[in-house]
Amino acid sequence: MVRMLPKSRVLSILALGLGCILLGVGFVLPRLVDADRPVPLDLGDTQLTVSDPEATIGKAYLATAGEKDPDVITGPVSRNVAVTLGDPSDSDEAAATVGVTTMRDDMAESMGDQAGLLDAEIWTMSVDRYSGEATGDVKVADTLGTPAGEATVDGQWLKFPENTEQTGYPFFDTLLRRAVPTSFDRSEEIDGHEVYVFRQEMDAEPVMEGNPHHMRLTQNVTTEGKDGGPGKSTVSTLHRSGTREITVEPSSGMIVSVREDLHDYYAAEGGAETGLLLDLHGETPEEDRGALLSQAVEVGEDRPVRTWSLVCVVIGAIVTVAAGVVTLRPQRKGRKE
Structure with missing residues (x-):
């Protein structure tokens, strides 16, 4: 029989993926989004x-x-x-x-x-x-x-x-x-x-x-x-x-x-x-x-791109480390009948 992974292990793997995504977004965001704002088209005083x-x-x-x-x-x-x-x-x-x-x-x-x-x-x-x-x-x-x-x-x-x-x-x-x-x-x-x-x-x-x-x-x-x-x-x-x-x-x-x-x-x-x-x-x-x-x-006022990037990196790192620990932790063997 194929042994099913425990629900905690499945959740930790999903969390590990989410953490990696947050890390990637945090590192890439400053390159994709300019912190400077262009002049808006709908200025009030013109x-x-x-x-x-x-x-x-x-x-x-x-x-x-x-x-x-x-x-x-x-x-x-x-x-x-x-x-x-x-x-x-x-x-x-x-x-x-x-x-x-x-x-x-x-x-x-x-x-x-x-x-x-x-x-x-x-x-x-x-x-x-x-x-x-x-x-x-x-x-x-x-x-x-x-x-x-x-x-x-x-x-x-x-x-x-x-x-x-x-x-x-x-x-x-x-x-x-x-x-x-x-x-x-x-x-x-x-x-x-x-x-x-x-x-x-x-x-x-x-x-x-x-x-x-x-x-x-x-x-x-x-x-x-x-x-x-x-x-x-x-x-x-x-x-x-x-x-x-x-x-x-x-x-x-x-x-x-x-x-x-x-x-x-x-x-x-x-x-x-x-x-x-x-x-x-x-x-x-x-x-x-x-x-x-x-x-x-x-x-x-600049877009808070650097702040968003730092938040994504910090949260992503915490989630990745925590999920990695849970995911890689050895499973306990069940009792033999």
Whole structure:
């Protein structure tokens, strides 16, 4: 007759197999599951705003301005970058639609968004969900009634890489249509969380080089001639000077606020300023910064892969040793009849 194994021996063999499985999972898990989290597709706060309650707005933005109207006016202006992530997507990349608008807030409130709109662009691209860099084809629609055109986004723009370092990163400027270097300026503490601040400096940067089709690229300037008659007419081109400070939560690399001190102006061939487009000195409102920081901290939290791995290894080792002892222990012989 075939002798049946005792129930305790069967259970110990099953436990031995389970222990080996737990050991294998514990050792392999860090290689199969990345501890870093990609940027979620369903972010709650997806808009970054820079507001200046007293921006100086040039005549090129004043569609109804006449010759006798002032060359500049003062009013509240906000610049908004709104990001939508969606399909096609995978664990590494996602499709992104980015709306960039410059609004004259007082007119938007009284007459609607369309009346207060100074500039608008819609960008479409794929982005790396870890580094934030654009991948694949990039298109931008920046003129009403015209199809989107090909474009390039280099450097960082929507976010910085995970585990951002205290070093310089090129940061994309939408007006210049190219990345401008930044330098690490300082670290700060906001609501108990450390953030990094990067500073970008621009000095008389010509818009024509990277954005030759900008709808407000040029401005005609006519000097007064002798005896009050018409003088010489020249063409000035758009330039940008100023600084930008980008505040980043380093674990996630997500941008939580921006400070801009930008002077967009027209300059003649020799570099002399001939007119103003926009002079903006604004920053992200504090309440928006708090919400973006809380979200960034949550995204930056690593998956507890190492903890899970250690737990599996420890439990697996205990179960394997205990089950092995029981399984290999000699069986007692039964009494002979």
